[in-house]
Amino acid sequence: MVTIKEVAFSLGVSPTTVSNVIHGNTKEVSPRTIARVREKLDELHYIPNMSARTLAGNFSRIIGLIIRYPVMEGKNAVQDPFNSELIGTIEAEIRKAGFFLMLYASDNAQEVLNVAHTWNVDGLIAFGMGAKECQEIKETAKMPVVFIDCYFLDDENAYNNVGLKDREYAGKITEYLIEQGHKRIAFLADNRVGVDFERWSGYCQAMEKHNLPAVEDSFFMISYGDTGIQQTYDALYARKDEFTALFFASDYYACLAINYFYDKGIRVPDEMSVVGFDDNIFARNIRPKLTTVQQNAGEKGRIAVESVIKMIEKKAAFVGNIRLDAELVIRDSVKNIT
Amino acid sequence: MVTIKEVAFSLGVSPTTVSNVIHGNTKEVSPRTIARVREKLDELHYIPNMSARTLAGNFSRIIGLIIRYPVMEGKNAVQDPFNSELIGTIEAEIRKAGFFLMLYASDNAQEVLNVAHTWNVDGLIAFGMGAKECQEIKETAKMPVVFIDCYFLDDENAYNNVGLKDREYAGKITEYLIEQGHKRIAFLADNRVGVDFERWSGYCQAMEKHNLPAVEDSFFMISYGDTGIQQTYDALYARKDEFTALFFASDYYACLAINYFYDKGIRVPDEMSVVGFDDNIFARNIRPKLTTVQQNAGEKGRIAVESVIKMIEKKAAFVGNIRLDAELVIRDSVKNIT
DNA sequence: TTGAAAGCGCTAACAA
């Protein structure tokens, strides 16, 4: 690889001059020199050495994307349709802005921070973290951090975060179900913290508002893994007569359930109404098409990237907690039973 | 961030000694010193500076994953279910092996190589590349490269590649269709090079073997984008009576087609049989479940990572062209019409 | 308008 020194030498100028024209600090360089240097740079096919730059300049132009994901055989952090859409846009946005993406999945906040520091990462986007990890990361990271879809233990406005009005829209889709005549609605999620907790809360509020029982008993915790899911659905199936509608905290589970019922000979929405949340690629591609809350994963990614870069470039010290709006999309998986 | 020098100073030893114990070159260090250094390292929370290491040692422990993907509004390289499974396992394997992943999507071989060189990337995994780009990359990259799912212009054994016996298994699933009594089978793909060309070739060979016409006319080129797909399917629909079965070069398109036919009131498999290729997450989750060729994206990723690392660590100079076997999975999307 | 020189943190050859 050709170095600045070599370029300088072959031109009979100093490395400083070459470095200056590379960086456009050309106020103090004669037009002629600029042209000669530029030409040589091109001719010799100069490619900067980022390690040297990082070492000297104390910035790396790397943005770390860290993903918390439970370790499961045969499953990975990228596979989930929502995650992959997010990662894809983040990659694209980072690249377009002239930064580099380092991707790291882990369930250990400390490990992630070590990676970030060892590479002198300019900024961090953190996704899927629990409240405690967020706190740890915020307190120890030596670079700007933007969280995606996180909820926090302490003051949420102390964090840079881009999320969704989960509670509000979970309430809205629940109310939609109620308007369609449903009174006995089960809620299903694979955990009870963060985003899922908010969605559950939204569901409860909507139920209570209409004097319907949002009893503990209507919460189904979906177990992990293929067999876990199966077992949960079996349990649900056994109690199917108690409900006329099911609200899944994510489309993925909603679609699996539609298939499960299909296999059992139960028709959605005729015999059971189903709604999801996210509007991922499954929701649009299943039959019946899924009624759900549409959120724009791409937009979340875009805003997150924009935010870290704003902070990296010191155009903002802090961006705060951004909660996006969503949209109810009515499709074919709910029956009006009024 | 604390440096080796600081650790050394606070202990009254030299940086060399500290560096040596960090790297386990402890043959020439007294046990007592080792212990003291280790303790201090821990106490001060020493984190190595990778830029400095890279600069001094000329290796980075970064593995670049480069993905070729056509630039489309609202679509990205990670979103595709096959890609995301692949990326997910690659990330996990790289991390487990103690390397770092830099992800870069682009449709420009030169750009990708610049990124790789600028970061002194130790090795490269390239995915979705065309034959010409592969050649360019192989010839200019200064580090080991492993391709995934590529086909080449020149001697394929000159490349490190991990792929599938596409032609063979496309032949097998075509023969399966023929055994089920199908004689008029359309083939659909979104391009006609690389993997898709091989699958088309396999289809043609199987047809010819059974004295059936594999006419040019039965090849449908699926146009890009949502409207492109729609148009192609409309064209297919107009000619639906010419065929009893459809062979899609990828599950994604097969599943979209099943839905398309569903919306048109045409039942799969009763009125039209459909098969795909890949066995991605859609194939398992659509109803009727899709008959397809199962390939293991995760395994491809694992082998690719293992291969680059083998070359990086000089345990092999070359791994060659590995073509994996696949498996026919018979599900519910084909009707026996014999 | 241009250049010399120090220093970023680390490794490795060599000396003590």
Next chain:
DNA sequence: TTGTTAGCGCTTTCAA
């Protein structure tokens, strides 16, 4: 067994 030193490629301050 331990330490000194040069150098990796680049940026930046300061001097010319």
